[in-house]
Amino acid sequence: MCLEKQSLIIDRIDLGAVGSPIGRGCVAPGVERMGGTTVSTMKQLDNLSGLEEGAKRACRSNRPVLVSRTRRAPNLDPLSFFASGAGTQGARNFWSDPGREETLVGLGTAWRTESGPQSKNRYEKVERDWAELIRGALREPADVPRGAGPLLMGGFSFDPIGEHTSLWEGFSDASFILPRFLLTAVRDGVWLTVNAVITPEDDPEEMSQRLAEEEDQLVDAAVQGYIPETHPSYDAVEVEPERWRQAVAQAAREIREGQLEKVVLARELRLHSQETIRPASVLKRLQEQQPHSFLFAVERGDACFVGASPERLVKKEKHHLYSTCLAGTYPRGSDPAADQELGSQLLRDVKNRQEHAVVVNMIVEALREGCTSIQVPEEPVLYKVRDVQHLFTPVEGTAHPDTTLLSIVERLHPTPALGGYPQERALSRIREMEAMDRGWYAAPLGWLDFRGDGEFACGIRSGLLRNKSASLFAGCGIMGDSDPVSEYEETRMKFQPMLLALGGKKR
Numbered sequence: 001m002c003l004e005k006q007s008l009i010i011d012r013i014d015l016g017a018v019g020s021p022i023g024r025g026c027v028a029p030g031v032e033r034m035g036g037t038t039v040s041t042m043k044q045l046d047n048l049s050g051l052e053e054g055a056k057r058a059c060r061s062n063r064p065v066l067v068s069r070t071r072r073a074p075n076l077d078p079l080s081f082f083a084s085g086a087g088t089q090g091a092r093n094f095w096s097d098p099g100r101e102e103t104l105v106g107l108g109t110a111w112r113t114e115s116g117p118q119s120k121n122r123y124e125k126v127e128r129d130w131a132e133l134i135r136g137a138l139r140e141p142a143d144v145p146r147g148a149g150p151l152l153m154g155g156f157s158f159d160p161i162g163e164h165t166s167l168w169e170g171f172s173d174a175s176f177i178l179p180r181f182l183l184t185a186v187r188d189g190v191w192l193t194v195n196a197v198i199t200p201e202d203d204p205e206e207m208s209q210r211l212a213e214e215e216d217q218l219v220d221a222a223v224q225g226y227i228p229e230t231h232p233s234y235d236a237v238e239v240e241p242e243r244w245r246q247a248v249a250q251a252a253r254e255i256r257e258g259q260l261e262k263v264v265l266a267r268e269l270r271l272h273s274q275e276t277i278r279p280a281s282v283l284k285r286l287q288e289q290q291p292h293s294f295l296f297a298v299e300r301g302d303a304c305f306v307g308a309s310p311e312r313l314v315k316k317e318k319h320h321l322y323s324t325c326l327a328g329t330y331p332r333g334s335d336p337a338a339d340q341e342l343g344s345q346l347l348r349d350v351k352n353r354q355e356h357a358v359v360v361n362m363i364v365e366a367l368r369e370g371c372t373s374i375q376v377p378e379e380p381v382l383y384k385v386r387d388v389q390h391l392f393t394p395v396e397g398t399a400h401p402d403t404t405l406l407s408i409v410e411r412l413h414p415t416p417a418l419g420g421y422p423q424e425r426a427l428s429r430i431r432e433m434e435a436m437d438r439g440w441y442a443a444p445l446g447w448l449d450f451r452g453d454g455e456f457a458c459g460i461r462s463g464l465l466r467n468k469s470a471s472l473f474a475g476c477g478i479m480g481d482s483d484p485v486s487e488y489e490e491t492r493m494k495f496q497p498m499l500l501a502l503g504g505k506k507r
């Protein structure tokens with residue numbers, strides 16, 4: 001037993017802990033000791049020495065230690081890398097922002113944190129678990145671009161209180177993965193991060209060999225650049241469209257009576273295909289067809305939640321916060337003149353302006369609490385995506401030093417663009433009136449890094465793929481003067497991005 005072990009055991013007894021800390025990875029007596037254990041930057045350049053150092057630290061502290069190493073990987077294309085991970089036990093994550101400034105692809109699981117239904121403190125739990133793992137982590141090099149290095153990818157369900165059905169099996173109310181392999185494509189180039197969490201029981205040599213083999217396989221497959229191209233044909237079923245229109249009429253009545261100001265009602269379209277639907281093939285089409293949207297895929301087991309959302313919830317970069325108010329929708333025109341005319345009508349449309357204003361007021365209020373200053377333009381502008389145009393107001397703020405990204409996500413979610421206003425009243429009406437389980441639809445999903453920076457989008461224009469089935473979701477903001485037929489038409493337009501990306505024909 002090494003000396004380090006003995007002193008640790010005494011600490012553990014003092015703390016009242018139980019269990020044996022001895023494992024295969026523990027260093028023998030006399031092996032070099034690191035003075036303090038707070039060194040956060042690794043000097044060693046190769047995987048093995050990092051893991052060995054991690055194993056020593058794990059033994060000394062008797063807790064898991066994260067070892068993370070990032071290097072350039074110039075030949076790798078994000079989508080091919082995603083496709084190459086099809087066999088990584090259902091744990092792929094894809095993220096790209098509309099400017100394509102940061103594209104992140106996570107494959108496999110080095111570590112994860114989850115929380116179950118009814119969890120009131122799910123944001124705090126993720127942050128606490130992550131802070132605990134990051135404390136004492138070994139990272140190399142010290143300085144990596146934004147979006148590289150150790151970070152979590154995942155998200156939250158829309159409503160931990162609402163009914164949970166088997167449709168969303170595998171997607172808990174908070175689910176974040178520290179990817180085993182993370183590809184980061186930024187302006188500055190492409191980077192590959194390898195993450196491992198080593199415990200006192202692990203053998204660093206064995207682990208290093210396993211990681212190297214897995215990496216070789218993924219990189220070889222990605223370099224071949226194969227992305228599955230599928231063109232399934234689908235049977236499509238709209239889930240209770242008439243009931244949905246009636247719910248819209250009822251909600252509008254309640255709003256006119258003053259019971260609430262706004263509620264977002266969504267509906268589901270179920271597709272069944274004869275072929276397995278491949279997430280990589282859907283993402284490829286979204287990438288081609290939706291250049292102005294966030295692209296995301298969150299795979300959990302045999303299901304994958306995929307979409308092209310135009311709506312940022314919040315981005316944090318050091319102390320800068322960026323959020324967007326996106327609500328109010330019109331179709332695109334068939335030629336530039338018609339498109340411009342529709343855009344000016346949208347900017348003047350009273351119902352849509354009010355629908356938008358409710359969102360701006362709430363987001364500004366929510367950000368104010370965590371910020372020292374806020375900037376918000378007086379008037380919305382248009383945000384055009386392939387199938388629709390929206391009213392758009394960007395909001396920026398300077399965060400208080402103690403404002404964390406997930407505390408802002410918690411304050412904002414759900415904004416009145418996804419839930420309604422007042423928030424609690426709208427949520428309880430959604431639970432009662434919608435004939436579906438929203439799962440992760442319209443919920444925050446994104447990434448959070450070791451510095452506390454990251455970005456979250458709202459999971460709209462999206463669908464849940466599982467083998468040969470897909471459930472697509474679309475909703476719209478109901479106001480007192482909402483017309484059920486026009487709102488229904490609006491949801492039809494909002495299904496378009498996913499329908500097109502699925503690339504199928506209706507049978």
Ligand SMILES: C=C(O[C@H]1C=CC=C(C(=O)O)[C@@H]1O)C(=O)O
Pocket residue numbers: 264266311326327328329390416417418442460461473474475476477494
């Ligand atoms: C809830 C959705 O869209 C929201 C975002 C932009 C515009 C919206 C609207 O005009 O109703 C919705 O609030 C959806 O696409 O499922």
Ligand SMILES: [Mg+2]
Pocket residue numbers: 327328329355476477490
């Ligand atoms: Mg609308």
